[in-house]
Amino acid sequence: MAVVMGAALVMWMFGEQLGITPVLAAMLGLCGLLCTGVLTWRECLSYTPAWDTLVWFAVLIGMSGQLNTMGVIAAFANAMGSVLTGDRGLNMGWLPIFGLLHAAFFGIHYMFASQTAHVGALYSAFCAMMLAAGVPPVLAAMSLAYSVNLFGSITHYASGQAAVYYGAGYMRLNEVFSMGAVCGVLGLAIWAVCGMPVWKLLGWW
Incomplete structure (x- = not known):
């Protein structure tokens, strides 16, 4: 979870240089949490x-x-x-x-x-x-x-x-x-x- 949060913060802070919009950074962070099992899709829906x-x-x-x-x-x-x-x-x-x-x-x-x-x-x-x-x-x-x-x-x-x-x-x-x-x-x-x-x-x- 800490790694995903850190990566999301980096994308938010340096998104302009990386060509990543804030929305894309948030979605990538969510995907990271789902892929690592920190969150489940059912929890998101609930x-x-x-x-x-x-x-x-x-x-x-x-x-x-x-x-x-x-x-x-x-x-x-x-x-x-x-x-x-x-x-x-x-x-x-x-x-x-x-x-x-x-x-x-x-x-x-x-x-x-x-x-x-x-x-x-x-x-x-x-x-x-x-x-x-x-x-x-x-x-x-x-x-x-x-x-x-x-x-x-x-x-x-x-x-x-x-x-x-x-x-x-x-x-x-x-x-x-x-x-x-x-x-x-x-x-x-x-x-x-x-x-x-x-x-x-x-x-x-």
Whole structure:
């Protein structure tokens, strides 16, 4: 078992150099456990939370991907950007717009089932909107990157690890959403109250 786990970790860490995707690494690890007798196929079939997570999470990823492909999410982001930073936008300084765009970037993740997809679809767009509003470049780029780590737990589909935790069955769906919202708001508040002074000291704004 230790050998299989070690091999799987190596494939995950150096997958790009080896030409092995994370999914392939996981499947090879599972095959290794099955071939060595550490797991049996019957044991795999009997673990219903894993199959449950696989089915609903795959559907949500597909729906999120289609929203992105059809341009729904990008259109929503552009409409919000025009309201805040366009020629006829709200007449505010860059600091309030910075906060509103962060809140929007965070809240839009309810429409995504992947942090990677969210970053790929909207990071550059929101960064450009912040720059157009006069937000210092380093502050815009780094703070958006930090936000990506905060919204991975706001729903049971917000990230891969959130799906696994929910699939374990320790929390009901309404608890996941309520606690996720509370943790998300607290996380943003902490970063705003503590992060902004630190970023000021670093010369980011």
